[in-house]
Amino acid sequence: MGTKMNILVTGGAGYIGSVTTVALLKAGHEVTVYDSLVKGHRAAVPEGAQFVQADVGDRAALDEVLGGRQFDAIVHFAASIEAGESMQQPGRYFRNNTCNSLVLIEAAAAHSVGRFVLSSTAAVYAGKDSPLSEDDRLEPANVYGQTKLMIEQGLDWYRRIHGLHYAALRYFNACGAAPGRGEAHSPETHLIPLTLQVALGQREDIKVFGTDYPTPDGTCIRDYIHVEDLATAHVLAVDALGERDALTYNLGNGAGFSVKEVVQVAREVTGHSIPAVDSDRRPGDAPILVASSERISHELGWNPKFPELRTIVESAWKWHSTHPRGYDTWSAPPPA
Numbered sequence: 001m002g003t004k005m006n007i008l009v010t011g012g013a014g015y016i017g018s019v020t021t022v023a024l025l026k027a028g029h030e031v032t033v034y035d036s037l038v039k040g041h042r043a044a045v046p047e048g049a050q051f052v053q054a055d056v057g058d059r060a061a062l063d064e065v066l067g068g069r070q071f072d073a074i075v076h077f078a079a080s081i082e083a084g085e086s087m088q089q090p091g092r093y094f095r096n097n098t099c100n101s102l103v104l105i106e107a108a109a110a111h112s113v114g115r116f117v118l119s120s121t122a123a124v125y126a127g128k129d130s131p132l133s134e135d136d137r138l139e140p141a142n143v144y145g146q147t148k149l150m151i152e153q154g155l156d157w158y159r160r161i162h163g164l165h166y167a168a169l170r171y172f173n174a175c176g177a178a179p180g181r182g183e184a185h186s187p188e189t190h191l192i193p194l195t196l197q198v199a200l201g202q203r204e205d206i207k208v209f210g211t212d213y214p215t216p217d218g219t220c221i222r223d224y225i226h227v228e229d230l231a232t233a234h235v236l237a238v239d240a241l242g243e244r245d246a247l248t249y250n251l252g253n254g255a256g257f258s259v260k261e262v263v264q265v266a267r268e269v270t271g272h273s274i275p276a277v278d279s280d281r282r283p284g285d286a287p288i289l290v291a292s293s294e295r296i297s298h299e300l301g302w303n304p305k306f307p308e309l310r311t312i313v314e315s316a317w318k319w320h321s322t323h324p325r326g327y328d329t330w331s332a333p334p335p336a
């Protein structure tokens with residue numbers, strides 16, 4: 001284990017941020033979660049972490065926290081996360097993701113925080129090759145991906161000018177649950193929780209968008225990476241930034257699963273028939289998006305511990321079946 005650090009986790013009341021906070025605490029670090037609760041849940045913040053309710057765009061609040069004691073690292077999850085919505089409300093995404101992140105990065109530089117880890121995304125890629133490596137062409141197909149790419153690029157200037165060490169971690173589809181912590185997005189748009197909501201009687205069926213793609217069963221193939229594997233990668237990245245000043249890694253499973261495969265495994269795990277309705281393709285969906293995570297595997301020794309689709313769905317089902325309304329403060333949307 002590396003040195004004990006004092007770490008600020010923005011968005012730590014959200015899905016991936018809360019599970020990563022648990023992993024950072026387990027690794028012996030001190031953690032302050034900084035979250036406005038615009039989407040997150042107070043109940044998701046692990047015991048043992050400090051909690052500050054404030055917005056990442058609030059420089060005065062950041063100065064108070066970062067000025068109160070020396071932080072060694074910031075792990076930045078807080079963001080608006082829906083690619084579809086980003087095409088309806090681009091301004092909201094540029095403001096919350098790009099502008100607010102720049103406020104945070106400036107505050108990090110002003111308070112001499114040496115390490116910064118960014119939640120980036122597979123949406124930065126043009127998405128033509130499979131598996132995608134970090135050197136593939138960057139050409140976001142939506143505003144969400146563009147906002148993340150802009151922050152990655154901004155971070156590199158802060159590295160050059162201020163010596164800020166950063167890691168950009170490009171996640172593919174985060175999934176699964178940790179004990180007592182799982183997905184509770186509102187609205188939910190991710191395939192596994194939506195499918196499990198059918199098994200819970202919260203929606204009638206699951207829509208399969210496009211069944212004529214050039215894939216073995218005609219449905220889109222995506223890379224699903226377990227949230228606890230993502231959390232481990234953040235712990236490794238924070239440590240590695242002691243030596244290295246710029247890290248860019250894909251975080252994926254390397255194995256893609258089709259929409260039909262996910263629904264079938266969900267049927268097996270839940271024992272529910274989960275009706276699926278074939279629907280038209282959605283514009284902008286690539287047939288296959290699968291990550292090569294060889295770089296982080298080779299450089300930091302990270303490898304997914306939960307690559308099996310069944311294990312992923314079982315862990316998600318454990319969470320959703322015991323928390324059908326998510327965290328106490330959250331009510332699921334009515335059946336579609």
Ligand SMILES: NC(=O)c1ccc[n+]([C@@H]2O[C@H](COP(=O)([O-])OP(=O)(O)OC[C@H]3O[C@@H](n4cnc5c(N)ncnc54)[C@H](O)[C@@H]3O)[C@@H](O)[C@H]2O)c1
Pocket residue numbers: 010011012013014015016017034035036037038039040041054055056057076077078079080081096100119120121122170171172173174175185
């Ligand atoms: N879920 C995925 O599959 C996925 C894939 C790729 C990248 N990501 C990225 O990972 C990160 C976490 O995603 P998630 O699924 O855990 O989302 P989430 O919505 O569960 O968590 C985001 C958290 O950030 C907080 N937040 C948002 N804007 C804020 C602001 N301005 N100030 C303070 N807090 C704010 C929310 O309250 C929420 O708790 C995001 O940056 C997202 O873009 C997620």
